[in-house]
Amino acid sequence: MKGLKVMWESRAKSGLTIGLLAGGLWALAIPMAVDDYWLRLLTTSVIYVVVAAGVGLLFSRLGIVSLNQIALMGVGGWIFLRLSYWLDAVPSMLIMCLAGLATMGIGVLIGLPSLRLSGLSLAVVTLMFAAFAEIVFTSIGFPTGNNGWRGEPAPGETSVPIPSPAFAESNTGLWFYVVITTTVMLLLLWVFLTGRWGRAWAAIKQSEPGAVSIGIHVTSSKVTALAVVSFTTGVSGALLAVPTGSLVSQSFSAISSVILFAVVLIGGAFSLVGAVLAGLLFVALPPALEALVARIPVVLELLGPTFTNLIYVAFGIGLIQSLIASPRGIAGDLAGVGVRLRRAQRWPLDPSDAVFAFIVLVVPPLSLALLDLSLAVYVVAAIWISLWLVHPLRTLWPSRSPRGIALIGIAVGLLIGALGFLAGPWVCLLAALLVVVSVNFLRKRLARRLVKMDEELASEGIHAQL
Amino acid sequence: MIAGLALGALYALSGVGLVLLYRATGVLNLAYGAVGALCALVGWELNQSRGLPLELGILITILLTVTANVLYGVLVAPLMAHRSAVVQATGTLGLALACLGIANWYWTDKARALRLPTDALRFEVLGVVISSTQVLAVLLVLVVAAVATWLLRVTRWGTNMRALAADRELTSLLGVSVRKIEALAWGLSGILAGVSAVLLASLTLFSAGWLTFLVIPALAAALVGRLRSLWGTVAGGITIGLAESLLAPVSALAQFRSVAPFVIAIAVTVWHARKRTYEMRPSA
Numbered sequence: 001m002k003g004l005k006v007m008w009e010s011r012a013k014s015g016l017t018i019g020l021l022a023g024g025l026w027a028l029a030i031p032m033a034v035d036d037y038w039l040r041l042l043t044t045s046v047i048y049v050v051v052a053a054g055v056g057l058l059f060s061r062l063g064i065v066s067l068n069q070i071a072l073m074g075v076g077g078w079i080f081l082r083l084s085y086w087l088d089a090v091p092s093m094l095i096m097c098l099a100g101l102a103t104m105g106i107g108v109l110i111g112l113p114s115l116r117l118s119g120l121s122l123a124v125v126t127l128m129f130a131a132f133a134e135i136v137f138t139s140i141g142f143p144t145g146n147n148g149w150r151g152e153p154a155p156g157e158t159s160v161p162i163p164s165p166a167f168a169e170s171n172t173g174l175w176f177y178v179v180i181t182t183t184v185m186l187l188l189l190w191v192f193l194t195g196r197w198g199r200a201w202a203a204i205k206q207s208e209p210g211a212v213s214i215g216i217h218v219t220s221s222k223v224t225a226l227a228v229v230s231f232t233t234g235v236s237g238a239l240l241a242v243p244t245g246s247l248v249s250q251s252f253s254a255i256s257s258v259i260l261f262a263v264v265l266i267g268g269a270f271s272l273v274g275a276v277l278a279g280l281l282f283v284a285l286p287p288a289l290e291a292l293v294a295r296i297p298v299v300l301e302l303l304g305p306t307f308t309n310l311i312y313v314a315f316g317i318g319l320i321q322s323l324i325a326s327p328r329g330i331a332g333d334l335a336g337v338g339v340r341l342r343r344a345q346r347w348p349l350d351p352s353d354a355v356f357a358f359i360v361l362v363v364p365p366l367s368l369a370l371l372d373l374s375l376a377v378y379v380v381a382a383i384w385i386s387l388w389l390v391h392p393l394r395t396l397w398p399s400r401s402p403r404g405i406a407l408i409g410i411a412v413g414l415l416i417g418a419l420g421f422l423a424g425p426w427v428c429l430l431a432a433l434l435v436v437v438s439v440n441f442l443r444k445r446l447a448r449r450l451v452k453m454d455e456e457l458a459s460e461g462i463h464a465q466l
Numbered sequence: 467m468i469a470g471l472a473l474g475a476l477y478a479l480s481g482v483g484l485v486l487l488y489r490a491t492g493v494l495n496l497a498y499g500a501v502g503a504l505c506a507l508v509g510w511e512l513n514q515s516r517g518l519p520l521e522l523g524i525l526i527t528i529l530l531t532v533t534a535n536v537l538y539g540v541l542v543a544p545l546m547a548h549r550s551a552v553v554q555a556t557g558t559l560g561l562a563l564a565c566l567g568i569a570n571w572y573w574t575d576k577a578r579a580l581r582l583p584t585d586a587l588r589f590e591v592l593g594v595v596i597s598s599t600q601v602l603a604v605l606l607v608l609v610v611a612a613v614a615t616w617l618l619r620v621t622r623w624g625t626n627m628r629a630l631a632a633d634r635e636l637t638s639l640l641g642v643s644v645r646k647i648e649a650l651a652w653g654l655s656g657i658l659a660g661v662s663a664v665l666l667a668s669l670t671l672f673s674a675g676w677l678t679f680l681v682i683p684a685l686a687a688a689l690v691g692r693l694r695s696l697w698g699t700v701a702g703g704i705t706i707g708l709a710e711s712l713l714a715p716v717s718a719l720a721q722f723r724s725v726a727p728f729v730i731a732i733a734v735t736v737w738h739a740r741k742r743t744y745e746m747r748p749s750a
Contacts, residue, residue, distance in 0.1 A: 117735065118551070119552040120555060255563075261556070261559070309568075312570070316561060
């Protein structure tokens with residue numbers, strides 16, 4: 001209890017509050033802003049966010065490379081499908097938890113012997129399990145609502161999908177169902193990460209002999225991590241089966257586990273933002289690129305219809321790059337940009353500040369939810385530009401009152417937003433660029449003049465002294 | 467049975483390539499199959515559409531695997547040399563993804579046929595038809611394992627390689643040209659990758675995805691040899707190949723026979739984990 005209280009009062013609390021608030025707002029905004037096809041895709045991405053967070057947790061906190069997470073998802077999905085046929089009176093949430101528990105058992109069984117040997121053998125054995133699971137899934141298939149333990153339609157029978165829960169029938173309902181389950185799973189990971197086990201993991205990461213010396217059981221700590229992650233992975237596999245009541249073995253190939261690992265490292269293994277990015281890269285990037293390239297026939301002709309495979313080349317190079325040069329991935333780089341901006345005093349607000357987080361994270365989804373898509377973009381642009389203007393304007397007119405400066409900033413921002421609304425996106429972009437460049441130019445000139453004045457004053461002072 | 471023996475010999479050949487590189491540089495190359503597959507596809511393409519003779523195509527394949535391996539070993543691997551063995555192995559996964567991406571983009575994942583001239587040369591022993599490719603595979607693995615053992619144990623290069631895997635910095639302090647030795651190990655492993663890719667493509671299935679994941683039975687073979695013993699790897703590879711071919715007639719299990727390497731590797735791992743007697747270090 002005391003531990004919980006300390007946890008709640010720690011710095012993690014404000015991060016959690018902001019994260020939940022922003023995540024909730026995004027969750028509300030997205031179904032209103034995108035069409036059905038993209039909503040389904042984003043729903044799938046959200047499911048994979050949990051798996052990505054698990055992979056990231058294992059790698060970043062314990063240095064464990066687990067290459068079978070997608071296969072474990074398949075295991076969870078398989079068990080869920082079969083159990084929901086046998087236990088059709090039980091609520092699906094409960095069956096999901098059961099599937100998660102079963103997956104946990106399997107995940108631990110695979111990991112335990114090799115964990116005692118070395119990290120390398122765990123990586124190799126999990127990769128083998130991924131290949132093994134692919135073979136098994138392709139040959140026995142995923143169960144549908146038919147009899148027998150494999151639940152496969154007998155000759156002459158048609159396959160019956162498992163009915164999905166009533167509230168998950170519409171796309172929007174499914175979205176919220178997935179988002180809520182995902183949030184619960186992420187909270188579970190968070191509780192473990194910030195609690196006693198998380199501290200044990202941190203100690204092990206620092207030094208294994210050191211952890212042993214303060215009484216931490218290394219293998220059981222690692223197995224706990226594997227167990228929690230396998231549980232959440234199994235539940236997300238079950239979640240993947242909810243919309244259609246069936247699964248296909250192609251979704252659980254061995255190579256996809258490897259790809260998931262690559263995108264987690266590219267997105268950033270250390271943070272939730274990284275996991276979200278990884279989910280998006282894994283699920284939504286290939287169709288997004290396809291949609292984009294379909295509009296540009298020249299590129300399509302140049303690359304051929306199988307060009308989405310080239311994404312894997314990028315993922316492969318990205319994996320090596322993030323291993324070597326940016327261990328925190330894109331999410332870490334983004335955080336780094338925030339820190340640099342704060343150092344350079346460009347922004348009037350501290351990026352770790354709640355107000356900043358509110359403006360950057362909350363305003364865009366809010367306007368997306370309340371307004372038309374095109375209008376929302378201009379509103380966001382107007383707000384961001386007025387925010388950006390405050391600091392440079394203050395250096396340009398140091399004598400002006402802060403309120404006056406803020407008013408000028410807001411006026412310019414609104415003007416650019418309105419320009420966009422009236423004259424289209426390109427004019428808006430041009431105007432924004434013009435304002436940013438000219439203000440920066442003026443500021444630099446002013447700064448130079450100030451330096452010169454300083455020097456003159458200083459030399460005068462010296463003369464006066466002489 | 468004979469097919470299983472030949473297949474097992476090829477797994478063993480790949481396994482020897484993996485163990486050789488691991489013992490010399492401490493990198494477990496998970497891109498072993500993918501690089502071989504991509505280069506074999508290039509060689510095949512040159513043979514089929516450019517009309518190059520097959521022998522030249524195979525030679526080019528092997529040259530390409532050597533080049534690709536050496537490039538990775540010289541340019542990328544040293545950047546990760548101070549990290550743990552898992553991270554270095556994970557880095558090679560990036561190479562595997564990239565190779566597989568290119569292969570699937572240009573050639574798609576369609577299965578192709580690669581006919582070697584040795585396939586046509588068949589003879590009969592005790593009523594069983596044996597192709598000389600199969601004989602070649604078995605002989606090759608024995609020769610390669612013997613040569614590799616000799617190389618690592620006796621020659622100066624081999625001593626340097628083992629020293630390198632044990633401690634990179636210390637070895638460079640002793641005046642060994644670390645980069646050169648690493649490039650050599652990657653190159654040798656590349657030759658084996660190219661040869662085993664061509665032979666596997668001819669004996670089994672010639673598709674990029676399939677060849678990429680043939681690294682798994684090879685890894686299983688290497689695990690049987692504890693990533694250390696070359697002859698243990700050979701034995702492991704042949705056992706796996708035989709297990710796969712012996713399961714084929716049993717109809718209930720026939721579709722699961724590709725699972726054999728996994729089961730054997732898990733069993734061996736559990737056996738080793740029983741007592742925590744050793745760490746899987748590159749050299750001991």
